[in-house]
Amino acid sequence: MSFSLSVTVNGVARTVVLPDPRVTLLDLLRERLDLTGTKKGCDRGQCGACTVIVDGRRINSCLALAVSYDGADILTIEGLAHGDALHPIQAAFIAHDGFQCGFCTPGQIMSAIGLIQEGQAGDDPERVREGMSGNLCRCGAYAGITEAVLDAQQKLAERDRKEAA
Amino acid sequence: MNSFDYVRPATIQEAVAAASEPGAAYLAGGTNLLDLMKGGISRPRRLVDVGRLPGLDRIETLPGGDMRIGALVRNSDLAHDLEFARRFPAVAEALLSGASAQLRNTATVGGNLLQRTRCPYFYDPASACNKREPGAGCDAHGGDTRLHAILGWSDCCIATNPSDFCVPLVALDAVVEIEGRVGPRDVPLTSFHRLPGEAPERDSVLEPGELIVAVRLPAEAAGFAPHARYLKVRERTSYAFALVSAAAALRMEGATIAEARIALGGVAMKPWRARSAEAVLAGAAPDRAAFGRAAEAALADATPSGANAFKIELAKRIVTRALTLAAAGTPERVPALPASPFAVSSGVLLDA
Numbered sequence: 001m002s003f004s005l006s007v008t009v010n011g012v013a014r015t016v017v018l019p020d021p022r023v024t025l026l027d028l029l030r031e032r033l034d035l036t037g038t039k040k041g042c043d044r045g046q047c048g049a050c051t052v053i054v055d056g057r058r059i060n061s062c063l064a065l066a067v068s069y070d071g072a073d074i075l076t077i078e079g080l081a082h083g084d085a086l087h088p089i090q091a092a093f094i095a096h097d098g099f100q101c102g103f104c105t106p107g108q109i110m111s112a113i114g115l116i117q118e119g120q121a122g123d124d125p126e127r128v129r130e131g132m133s134g135n136l137c138r139c140g141a142y143a144g145i146t147e148a149v150l151d152a153q154q155k156l157a158e159r160d161r162k163e164a165a
Numbered sequence: 166m167n168s169f170d171y172v173r174p175a176t177i178q179e180a181v182a183a184a185s186e187p188g189a190a191y192l193a194g195g196t197n198l199l200d201l202m203k204g205g206i207s208r209p210r211r212l213v214d215v216g217r218l219p220g221l222d223r224i225e226t227l228p229g230g231d232m233r234i235g236a237l238v239r240n241s242d243l244a245h246d247l248e249f250a251r252r253f254p255a256v257a258e259a260l261l262s263g264a265s266a267q268l269r270n271t272a273t274v275g276g277n278l279l280q281r282t283r284c285p286y287f288y289d290p291a292s293a294c295n296k297r298e299p300g301a302g303c304d305a306h307g308g309d310t311r312l313h314a315i316l317g318w319s320d321c322c323i324a325t326n327p328s329d330f331c332v333p334l335v336a337l338d339a340v341v342e343i344e345g346r347v348g349p350r351d352v353p354l355t356s357f358h359r360l361p362g363e364a365p366e367r368d369s370v371l372e373p374g375e376l377i378v379a380v381r382l383p384a385e386a387a388g389f390a391p392h393a394r395y396l397k398v399r400e401r402t403s404y405a406f407a408l409v410s411a412a413a414a415l416r417m418e419g420a421t422i423a424e425a426r427i428a429l430g431g432v433a434m435k436p437w438r439a440r441s442a443e444a445v446l447a448g449a450a451p452d453r454a455a456f457g458r459a460a461e462a463a464l465a466d467a468t469p470s471g472a473n474a475f476k477i478e479l480a481k482r483i484v485t486r487a488l489t490l491a492a493a494g495t496p497e498r499v500p501a502l503p504a505s506p507f508a509v510s511s512g513v514l515l516d517a
Contacts, residue, residue, distance in 0.1 A: 003171070021171035021212070024199070044200050045268060057241075057270040063199045064271070067171055068192070068214055115266065120245070126501035133403035134265020 003067045009033060010079030018066060025069055026050045026061040029076060037077035037106045041136075048135035051107040051114070052076050058114025060134075075113075077106035088159070089113060092152035093145070100139035111135045112149045116156060123150060166202045170211040177218060177344050177376065184213040185346055185374030191215050193237060194271040196264075197280045205290050206281075206297060221275075221378060224249055230384030233342075236275030236377045240330070241266065243274060244499075253382060254495045255333040255393035255412050262397050262504035263329040265404050275377035278331060278341065278357065279369065282324035282434070283312060283406050295321045296365040310471030311408065315464075315480065317433040322365030323470035324434055326358060329504070331436040333395055333412035336428035337386035345375035354380070358435035368434070389414035389426060393495050396487040397430070397504040398479060407431035409480045410504070413487035415451065422446045422455075427463060427488070432480055439463035442484065451492040453485070460484040 003018045009029070016032050026043070029035045029052070038061060041049030045063040052061045053075040080087035089112050092098070099105045111132060121127035128149050129142070137145065174180040184191055188210035192198060201207035215221075221237040224246050232252065234243060240260050243249055250257035264272065286292040286305045293302035305313055305323050313323040331354065339354040358369050371377075392415040399405035410430035416423045425446035429437040442463035449455040460481040467477045486506070500508040 001170075020168065022166050022168065044203060045196055048265065048267060051267055058267050059271045060196070060267045063196045063268075065171075065192070065195060065199065065212075065214075068173075068195070068216055111267065114270075118241075118245075118266070124501055130403050130502055131266055134267045 005066060005070050007069060007071070008073045009035065010074070010076060016066075021065060021067045023066045024062055025052070025054075025064040025066045025074075028066040029061065029074075035076050035078050038110075039103055039106055041104065041107070046136070047104070047107075048111055049104050049107040051110040051135065053110055053114055056117065058111050075110070077110060080109070080113075087113075088155045089116075089148070089152040092148040092155070096144045096148040096151060097141065098144040098148035099137070099141050104135060104137045104139075108132070108135045108137065108145055112145075112152065115149065116153050121149075121153070123153065125150060128153075167205075167208040167210075169209055171214065172211065173214040173217065175218075177378065180213055180215050180218060181344060181346055181374045181376055183211070184376065186211060187373075189213055189374075191376060193273040193276045194239070195276075196268050196272045197276060201281060204288060206288060215376065227381075230387070232382045232384075232387075234274050234380045234382070236273060236379055238274045240264070240269040240272045240274070240277065244269070250499070252387040252390055253333070253337065253393070254390055254499070255395045255414055255491075256330065256337070256382075258499050258503050259329040259333050259395040259397075259410075259412065261499055262395065262410075274330075274380055277328055278354075278377060278380070279371075280326075280328060281368065283327045284324035285309065285312070287324060296324060296361070296368075299364070299366045305471070307471065310469075310473045312406070312431070313470050313473055314433050315467040315469055315473060315476050316429075316437055317360040317435065318470045319361045319363070319365070321363055322361035322434070324361070324365070325431050326368075326434050326436060327406045327431075328436060329395070329397060329407060329410060329430060331358075332410055332428045332430040333393070333414070334380065334382070335436040335438050336412045336414055336426040337389065338383055339386075340381045340383070341377055342379040342381060343371065343375050344378050345372060349378075351381075354436070355438050361434050365434070388416050389424075391495055392417060392491045394487055394490040395504045396483055396490060396506060398483060398506055402502060402505055402507055409476055409483050411480070411483045411487040413484070413491040415446070415488070415491050417451070420450060422449050422451055425459070425488075427459065427484060429463065429480060429484070432467070432476065439484070441465065446488075451488075453489070456485045456488040456492075457481075459488060 041047035190209035397410035
């Protein structure tokens with residue numbers, strides 16, 4: 001039995017026919033839509049490398065069956081930059097050395113987007129660390145990641161204030 | 166992962182009918198079930214996706230003041246619901262101390278009640294496990310028992326229930342609303358989870374096809390809001406299951422405890438309500454001596470299930486400290502490190 005699935009990925013409507021309901025949202029992105037920016041780390045919801053934004057919320061795409069997400073609006077790391085113009089969070093990760101090998105970085109950045117949108121952490125480093133605890137970095141770039149998130153949070157808040165003015 | 170049929174019913178009645186077939190399992194957030202399926206621990210032949218059933222995603226205050234939480238409400242939405250967190254702050258703190266932000270955005274209220282144990286022998290198909298395979302034996306006995314039970318365990322099974330959410334819920338007399346083939350029924354959360362006994366394969370009293378549709382908190386439970394905390398000791402500060410946790414809630418009348426509620430997590434296969442400890446505190450002054458007596462009462466029946474006798478002493482200290490925190494008063498906002506013993510607040514005995 002096959003399943004037809006319509007999703008919006010980074011603003012583009014996509015329709016996929018899945019031959020099997022076992023396909024995860026992560027495998028849909030990587031294997032069927034060739035969006036390999038989202039990484040497969042543990043594939044069991046423990047590392048956060050597969051984090052994407054679905055309908056405005058950060059989730060682990062490895063623990064989501066694609067068929068359950070018919071109609072969803074998905075944002076991945078590929079949807080952030082406008083050409084060479086990086087998203088403020090991407091720029092902040094570079095400015096603050098928020099990575100070494102880079103494998104966890106797409107998940108860290110998508111998680112940071114979710115964290116900032118949730119609006120619970122503000123400029124408190126302890127709340128940022130707690131809110132990012134679902135994203136592991138085996139290189140141990142946590143200090144830079146926290147600085148990057150705090151910096152990006154401030155820049156995005158300033159941008160919002162200017163746009164509102 | 167085994168292959169399975171996937172169905173998405175449109176109504177609760179359709180869901181119950183579809184899930185009453187042998188080998189069927191409900192799928193909601195999937196954060197526990199898909200993990201178990203990837204590991205070959207759960208092998209359902211049919212998934213009944215209830216994630217879009219209408220009407221189950223609401224948080225509502227009922228006319229009498231009870232709060233009703235739909236089974237599909239996400240953990241994060243409940244924890245950040247201002248009215249809910251104001252009335253039941255220890256529940257919000259427990260929710261925010263569990264899993265990660267990503268998982269809390271997906272995991273549901275109903276699913277949290279049904280999450281399976283994190284016993285490593287249950288998770289390892291090469292180990293003997295009576296819960297996974299009835300009659301197979303239990304490799305946890307004599308194994309690594311740090312995460313294992315000190316209350317209510319049996320020779321068949323020494324696993325623990327990993328839920329944080331359920332610990333303050335059981336302390337506050339939450340009720341589980343269930344739909345099934347023979348109609349709806351309510352089960353108090355204290356009676357919802359089963360101790361292992363001779364049949365550890367059954368975690369709860371749910372019959373085949375029965376579906377959790379809501380959890381209800383009684384209006385009077387909000388009377389504990391000014392003095393309600395959850396405290397959780399784990400192997401790392403965040404994103405880890407409890408070694409031992411405790412919910413403590415006090416209803417004060419002047420300088421005296423009118424009523425206390427205490428429950429423990431990580432110590433048994435169910436969230437462990439400590440009624441004898443509550444009785445010790447009724448009418449007592451909220452001081453260290455009384456909290457110590459309550460802690461002794463809470464763990465009076467505890468016995469190690471392996472090399473985990475330290476958890477008995479640890480649990481006594483966590484009960485004492487959770488009560489001390491509760492007596493000091495619920496903070497305005499859930500602390501930056503929810504339920505963490507490393508979150509320093511005034512009035513806390515760090516050596517308790």
